[in-house]
Amino acid sequence: MLNLSAQLNTYLVIGAMLFGFGVCGLIRRPTLIGMLIAAELVLCGASINFMAFNHFLAPDPTVGQIMTLFIMAIAAAEAAIAMSILVCIYRDYKSIELENLEELSG
Amino acid sequence: MNPTLLSPEGLSGLVFLGLVAVTICGAVIATAAKRLIRCLTGLVACFMGVAGLYYYLGSPFVAMMQLLIYVGAIAIVIAFGIMLAEPDEAKLVKKKSGLSGVLSLIAGSAVAWGLAVAALRADWMSPAVKLNDGSVRDVGMSLLTTYSMVFELVSVVLLVAILGSLALARTGRDKE
């Protein structure tokens, strides 16, 4: 039990679990931000796999680290884009609600 | 074979188990919590656990980056998003039926189980002789030699993200 950290399989199972949580969350969550959070879990699962193979198997142990770094950069870019679109959506919905309010009072 | 609990290896194994627990619990909270802000907290916990795992995988540098980028940047961006958009959540919750909860549970566990079984049964390559020790110096060397192209390319991707976010956010100001 205590030398789990030295086994490739531990990490692969954790990676698979995070991927599964991501898929589960994506179907389950009603909100867009919730889905975004689930998507981050999916990317994280893939990163763990890369890091694990990198440490235990690969001849060049920089490849997996570089891949993980790029996944982070891409995930950050994606969060920024998704959030800017969400802000636009929120702005639209808010204006719709304001219109409705005006109709009711008028 | 098994190290004793109080030996250095045993303690490090114990810490590792703790990190795994944090990761998994964080992921559970991130998918199952009702309120979005709790999901986000779960996500942060999960990312911190994963950063610890990276440390055990011999890369303190990537662990640091995980904390900086995921916990420091992405989680904050999402937190801002939640602050802006949370009022909409209550309405959206009603739209989805209880069926999706069961369905998602089945789909998620099926995917996780399938991938885990595939990973455990697979015959991965035999461990190769390491060409270098994967230190920050080696990562930097690789980035500027073998992966020089993708290193340049990712800057264009980040530029697209920045410009796009600015362009989309700008319209709102013009409307008034």
Added chain:
Amino acid sequence: MLFAPELVLLLGSLLLFFLSLGESDGKGARNVTILLGLAGFVLSIITLFQEGSLFMGAYRIDLFSQLFKVLIAVGMTCVVIFDGEMKGISARMRPEYYLFLTLSCMGLMLLVSSVELITMFVALELSSYSLYLMVPMRDDTGGIRFQMEAAIKYILFGIIATGAMLYGMSYLFGLTGSTHLEVVVPKIIELSASSPAAILGIALFMFGFFYKLAVFPFHFWVPDVYEGAANSTTAFIASVPKLGAVAILIRLVVMVGPTGGDALVNLLIVLALCSMFYGNLSALVQTDVKRMLGFSGISHAGYVLLGLLTLKDSGFATSIYYIAGYLVMNLACFLVICKVSKNGENVSIDDLSGLHQRAPLLALTLGVGMFALAGIPPFVGFMGKFMLLTGAYKAGHLTLVILAALNTAIAIYYYLSVVRIAFCNDPDERPSVSVDPMTKLVSVFLMVVIIAMGVAPAKVLELATTAVRSIL
């Protein structure tokens, strides 16, 4: 010189960036983009038969990559030209819009040339993010709001597809210990017969590109995005990124080798059939032309898979031929949509009534495009479908061929009903449509290509076969 097409687009996007800083109505940006597209086209043609390897083996120039670059440049130029008045793009964002369009094309060009997994991943994301950002740039002054929802769905499901792709990549990395295709491909070919993990890895890797190609269970975004994005944006999304997806799918299918991978072939058969039936049956009931073309695009993606699942170089060449044909057929139809739509609003099938009186050239273009999509001789769609079906038959998939042929019959119905409305109905006081000379040129060009490729497919097919052999 080898890197010239991408370099021109990169420098051009820098120019567009500076244009976007000043006040501009987008005309200048549009002209620059047209020139860039033409320059990219010419340079890709010049470098067509050159070969070389750049950036420490991460990037490969060969006939295969250059052929796709030519097609990408053609698609880009046509889309920008026939969207003459930039209807439907928010006026404030036009320079940025063209910047993203150029960068998206550059990303695709980089994608088809990259032979290293990390480069592939980042190039794909470059092209995808630019696309995600083009969708919400639709003009919202007319009260059109669903483009934002379409954009967020597109990006969220896109991330999941990317996640699956990365997971697949990690399996390939774990099995081979390298990210360079020249190392990965031979090892995976060796393993694919015995190792389920290799097949799973390739399949997961493919999911990312099935999403781009809109193959059946990865199609959720299609109706929303086609309806939500501006007409010209949809024209771009519907045609150009699919080229990149097919290029990479061919590179991936090569990995299972000529014999191994029954599981993968079965998966492709199921996906192809589901795509065809789902796409065609849903297209039957649509009233919006863009949605109809979206669902028909799903079924065409199914046809492209028919070529891939033969696992032979002739099959891959037919897939390239078919997707090239699909590019021009689809662009011809979207050209008409862009022109008929007056202020950039969506076009319903009824809006096409009496088009032969309102704009004869457009009606002819629409007719040729729809006939070609339906697969009626002598157009390119017929030759493509015919060769795909015979290829699949020779590979021993008889049931599949029968079901695919049945689908062709279903498809004829809805394509021809559009043509019938355009030619047989009265205009009912709908105004005539003006067409600028550049667009006329493009529509004639597209029609000529559709007919030429349909009448004389041998040359194109030969080129595609040589291209495929160069990567085997």
